[in-house]
Amino acid sequence: MTERSGPGADRLDPGLAAIMSERRHLINLAYRMLGSLADAEDVVQETYTRWYAMSPEQQEAIESPGAWLTRVASRICLDLLGSARARRERYVGEWIPEPVPDRTEWVGGLAPSGAAGDPADPADRVTLDESISMAFLVVLDSMTPAERVAFVLHDVFRYPFAEVAHIVGRTPAACRQLASSARRRLRAAQAPAAPSARRAGLVREFKQAWEAKDIEALISLLDPQAVAIADGGGRASALEPLEGGEPIARALVELAARAPDLVFLERTVNGQPGLVLQQDGVVGTVLAFDVAGDRITRVWAVRNPEKLRPWTT
Numbered sequence: 001m002t003e004r005s006g007p008g009a010d011r012l013d014p015g016l017a018a019i020m021s022e023r024r025h026l027i028n029l030a031y032r033m034l035g036s037l038a039d040a041e042d043v044v045q046e047t048y049t050r051w052y053a054m055s056p057e058q059q060e061a062i063e064s065p066g067a068w069l070t071r072v073a074s075r076i077c078l079d080l081l082g083s084a085r086a087r088r089e090r091y092v093g094e095w096i097p098e099p100v101p102d103r104t105e106w107v108g109g110l111a112p113s114g115a116a117g118d119p120a121d122p123a124d125r126v127t128l129d130e131s132i133s134m135a136f137l138v139v140l141d142s143m144t145p146a147e148r149v150a151f152v153l154h155d156v157f158r159y160p161f162a163e164v165a166h167i168v169g170r171t172p173a174a175c176r177q178l179a180s181s182a183r184r185r186l187r188a189a190q191a192p193a194a195p196s197a198r199r200a201g202l203v204r205e206f207k208q209a210w211e212a213k214d215i216e217a218l219i220s221l222l223d224p225q226a227v228a229i230a231d232g233g234g235r236a237s238a239l240e241p242l243e244g245g246e247p248i249a250r251a252l253v254e255l256a257a258r259a260p261d262l263v264f265l266e267r268t269v270n271g272q273p274g275l276v277l278q279q280d281g282v283v284g285t286v287l288a289f290d291v292a293g294d295r296i297t298r299v300w301a302v303r304n305p306e307k308l309r310p311w312t313t
Contacts, residue, residue, distance in 0.1 A: 037309075
């Protein structure tokens, strides 16, 4: 698919350029399905491998290469999700989705290749920004593989149920039910979203109180029923899950006392205000938060260095 004649010999032909332009969309899709950027990159690599394994004649016979790539990537994700339970059983400690920095991987709201979402239930749709938050990904992780794939494809990326059915291997009606079940899970787990400015303010106050080792201030910022979970993956130390604002506050102050050179940085984590902890210029922890009203209700601390790769490169 690459032409090597004339002054444009080093340029990719339009067909190959179109294929490669799908990469960001595929990464976005696979990350939301798997909760791991590393796994998403592997899925996309395998998808392209399968494309290039076809002959030029087979490639040219595909009416919409973008749709083909999406179908293949989604099916690979579905297979991986099916084996995720066994992999999680071997995982050391708590598992938290891999955090991603900034908003650099966002894409537009509509699916590519001309796919248009089902016009029904537009109020149930979520934006790409919402679908990247740590709270959202944690709920996605509680879904069945078919629920997760159907929900992400339809409600997030706006694929019609007829196309989702072709990918998942079920009827459009069954896929509609899968997406509906996924929405119920989200509604049951999610509190009303706090305004962005308030979320940022709470995280900043939390950072300042932590730096000052002010237990009372931390307790006032944490919900009495707050939960803190750390993911070290057996590769970094991680506290056991903690429940209650006071136990969490005391553990955080103790941690800060043991590491006086700890540097606290305000950063965007999965599209939301978060914190990054550094020692000697090395990122050791990325924290994401969930907020309800004027209190922090969830703290997710990712310490597994394999999951911190996007923060160190």
